[in-house]
Amino acid sequence: MPDRSVDVLLIGGGVAAAAAAHALAEGGFGGSALLAGRELDPPYDRPALTKEYLRGEQPREASHHPSAGWFEGGPVELLTRTSVMKLDPAAREATLSTKEVVGFEQALVATGAMVRRLQVDGTELDGLHYLRAYGNADAIRADLEAHPDAPVVCVGGSYIGCEVAASLALLGRDVTILLQEDEPQQRTAGIQVGRFVRSVLEARGVAVHGGEQVARFTGDGRVAAVHTASGRELPCGIVVLGVGVVPDVMLARGAGLALGESGGVACDAALRTSAPAVWAAGDMCEYPSVAHGGRRIRVEHTEHAQAQGAHVARQILAGTAEPFAEVPYFFSDLADWATFESVGPASAWDEEVVTGTLAEGEPFGVWYLEGGVVRGALSHHGGLDLDRARELIRSGAAVDPAALG
Template sequence: MRVVIVGAGQAGASLAAKLRALGHDGEIVLLGDEPAPPYQRPPLSKAYLLGEMEADRLWLRAPEFWAENRIELRLGQPVTSIDRAARTVTVGGAALAYDHLALTTGSSPRRLPAAIGGALDGVFTVRTLADVDAMRAEFRPGRRVIIVGGGYIGLEAAAVAAKLGLDVTVLEMAPRILQRVAAPETSGFVRDMHEAHGVKVLEATALDRLEGDRRVKGAVLKDGRVLPADFVIVGVGITPNSQLAEAAGLAIDNGIATDEMGRTSDPFIWAAGDCASFPWQGGRIRLESVGNAIDQAEAVAANILGAAAPYAAKPWFWSDQYDLKLQIAGLNTGYDRIVTRKGEGEAVSFWYYRGGELLAVDAMNDSRAYMVGKRLIETGKSPAPEIIAGTGDLKTLLKA
């Protein structure tokens, strides 16, 4: 049985490795459209951009792993179409047959329209190794950078720029940074930290356009202000790479729609990672995280081999900014109450409740709160909010 995997990111690499680990002895072909071997994305906007990590430390596996495990790794070869009837994909102009096909195509950053300056030189996104390589030379002390978007990617880039001595301005059109993903308490904590490092955070501030002849030289805001810039980083979210699946007639619903096993609307095609949406608590969800990419891909690998085990997502995320390690467990959708718990020193955690149900935890430099919160959420336990807000040892809650 030949398994073809389209997309050589975290999910694709994990799926291929898990197939072999589970004893699959047939062919595995892993197709990547980038020239680099499968690599970690999180360090790109942090350690790699700072110059603290070399490219070869980004690789998910040692170069010899793929050959030793008989995984055919084809790089720089985008797949252009899927023929479901013939069970082939077109790559490099030739048809490649599959018995099972896994789509781990990931996601792409949203870009500013060319009509408002998005195509000017000096305007960057942060998603691939090539993206970061293209902008690294811009990070020189004293230069002015405008970051459009106050989400995690933009804020991580802002932290790197501030640490390297740049003049940094973050533009967020929503009333607060991180509004889509975090409570006001977390937003405020992160905003205060950035401002303490000299970053100008402009919330409820919309961009009208970028200006410049061929290269960007500034940003014009909706209120008429003009901010000078030597370069601009755009961090306004990502979209799932579902175009290939959609062209093949697969069901699309906020990404490539799968069932609880990871199977698409075609019984011989599967999907995992950023590109895939799946059933969740009576609805459908798509998770953008390394943890989900690995766990879902490994679940799909097992199901390709016949495990027939529903994927049980355990959402968790993290972000590193300056000396802050923000760790997030669970999903905060629908929360109606935030409980604040002070940790040791400057550590603090914010606990999301809906009624009496614990939904999620944001832990700032508080790994104990994160670990305990994650365990509580995964086991369905919801301590009373007043207990969380107290000063007792959190670990005792796991024994209750």
């Protein structure tokens, strides 16, 4: 017998679960709902961790989701610092880290993602940081304060490395980025945008070293240098690693939920997992996307996680299982110097069509085509109509590249 039962159990304290809670409330849900999240804080938007929060420009509460204090006295009970240790879909029961056993009618698993850890010598040294939660951002800020003259190396050329580098350059720090690709953000946005990102960062004094692989970190207790496979040695006192994430499927695996090729939880088009009455949303959710002609995708974008959580809540409210049809949306900025929004995501493309001029302060757009079909689009400073891009991605029809301008 469970210690108590709820109608809806939301597992994971990120924005996917929080958006589900919000959508339940908005939809007039009259039942009982409980959100159990592992972190110390209520759900929050992580994008601030590389931007305003890291720079000390905004307090924690500003990024609470849906808003500061939203859960207090509301229709969804929030348990922070509480992990779900075991999920038994057949019995419809979950065991919490408090030992309480909670019965449920429906559950949402939204356990998100964990940072990928670099496996090289020296990762035990002080001064090395990953960045996923408030606590990581706090530790970086404390280290910056304690070591005001220490050069910083950001490892990884994706948006996390670039955004952190931009924020720290804005704070006047000596920053270097090391990345495997030739250009920053090349994997997701292509070589042309990559060169543009490099130019924006270099103009602010950030050193960008592409084609590099970290071989080891050295130092006496605290990191003093990063060494690369090519023989480069970069003296530093602080390192921020942004080398990707892996879906957190520990709970899901233990519960026997089917996993997909991406390593996430395999869902159907409506975001139902392989277990009856158990749904998934957010960074660990892999599903056949109707917006992509049924291609299975899993994305790590904050607004998409929210949209998925809200979708699941609406299905629970209505007793339906409609397909989730959003085209994923992503945003990123380099301090205030460059602002990108993209839809897609384009995982493969053979043609890039640029509209406008790739220059700082200029609105421009890039279309990513595969066999003449639009797979994704990027807009800098609003230089491209993202709604039109969504329509073209959904249509799956070949377009005339010349007409995209």
